[in-house]
Amino acid sequence: MNAPTDPTKERSQHEDDVLERIAKIVGAGVVSVGEHYVGDDAAVLKPFVGEAIVSTDVAVLGIHLDAELFSLRDLGYKAVTSALSDLAAMGARPRGVLLAVSAPPGTDLEEIHQGAVEATRATGTVIVGGDLSGGRDVTVAVTVLGECPGRGAVLRSGARAGDELLVTGPLGRAAAGLRRRREGAELSDELVEAHRRPWPRLAEGMAARGAHVHAMMDLSDGIALDLHRLADASQVGFALDDLPVAAGATEEEATSGGEDYELLIATNDPARLRMMFYDRGLREPITIGRVVPEMTTRTLRGKDLARRGFQHRL
């Protein structure tokens, strides 16, 4: 869609030139033979195997990432990996990433795209398309595409009474990292890194799908909110024995800090899940409790676990 301004006034800055510079950065990634990306009206991808999995996420500088504490490169990186986490949550294999960036004139668009490319390279994916626009905010809308061969995607709604509940790692690292950064910690601090460059659990998600788990989601808003969402979708309750709190994080950060992007899994065959993780060299998943039939039972160590965690102001 174009701006409703006199086109003759728009020639000073050439979109095509900027796009060419961005294409050089983006094109430096791995490109599959027979696929066409940037440069046509749309990207052309080779046929998907099985179900197609798609999700979109928008990140706004100053809202989703503090511009005083982090860089534009971090914004590009985190926008991509947090979106990829939604593919991980379905057990999908990533096929491509699209970026739609809007920003005020003078914004270093190449930094944003460098960060995005670092994220796709690190995770073995590729940027297949994008768009640029002016605007007052710096916003990065990321769409991720993946595929689920075989039995297909793992939904939130499949948890059954008696299933074991597991997470792929200790919680609270991202929230602790943000707190530490605000207190003056370096960008290289391990917990700060967990906040600004979260890692999507793609390998874990695919392994869990292979182990035929019943339900899965990523912990983006804190387990005290996300586990309720999974239980609602599955029409079940839960009883948690314990929560694994990451070193350096508080119990509150682990419970409702959000942005850990660990996976939450429900399965009736945890041994198979553990074996699948072991075979693929993945860290052992951590059992936190079990699914119970009564929808109103939502407990941690026998006490009600209140529904709380991150909610966007809309």
Place this chain on the structure above:
Amino acid sequence: MNAPTDPTKERSQHEDDVLERIAKIVGAGVVSVGEHYVGDDAAVLKPFVGEAIVSTDVAVLGIHLDAELFSLRDLGYKAVTSALSDLAAMGARPRGVLLAVSAPPGTDLEEIHQGAVEATRATGTVIVGGDLSGGRDVTVAVTVLGECPGRGAVLRSGARAGDELLVTGPLGRAAAGLRRRREGAELSDELVEAHRRPWPRLAEGMAARGAHVHAMMDLSDGIALDLHRLADASQVGFALDDLPVAAGATEEEATSGGEDYELLIATNDPARLRMMFYDRGLREPITIGRVVPEMTTRTLRGKDLARRGFQHRL
């Protein structure tokens, strides 16, 4: 990705509640059996047939659509149909649309989504996912997904010397409509409608793919820019005999106004293209000239056609 604010302060407005209201609007569209859309980490679509075609476009209120002259519903509608036009340009059959909306608190998000749903219903597609965020601007990032069975997508780069060049309709309607709206014309004015509710030429794109045309693109930035892009990608020149100027539009609006979203087609078998259009009940495409081998020959009625048209300020 979450906002780096204290999560306990964010509970006054419930994202889940807003999402539920939006889901009701979006869910009112046609949903294919066996597909899961809003409500999980990602949307799950049944396997694509052939190549997967994807594109993303961002529209910003005040930049891409004048907030004084048009409504939020128009923004949602136009963001979707202008993005679908990129699928039309490849000859793709649409499979789904994702919306990532950011807006200041108090923005009528339901209006934006109503417009988007009207657009997907009118074009026989469906919204399969989305995201919402705060922000100072109202931005709508739209990702479109499609498929190309058989020989696959039609690229910009396939035009060959001797090909006939055609367009799917007269040009300049959108630019004329914007001018008329600024002069006080009603929203229902036919040309104003062409500006605020453009129609993606999906049926025409699929018919052209079926006719094995050599190259295709949509005219989003004006033919005086877009035809150069097609010629550059195909490493050819062009000689235009004439341009079809829409009733009520000026020659300048037809040449470089942009946003007409008519398709530009290069084929060595125009009779087959015409027959395919006729069979499907589509208006006859209009021949405008031919492709020539010399890359530097870029003429309209024997005179050089300067490269000009809409370029975003970045």
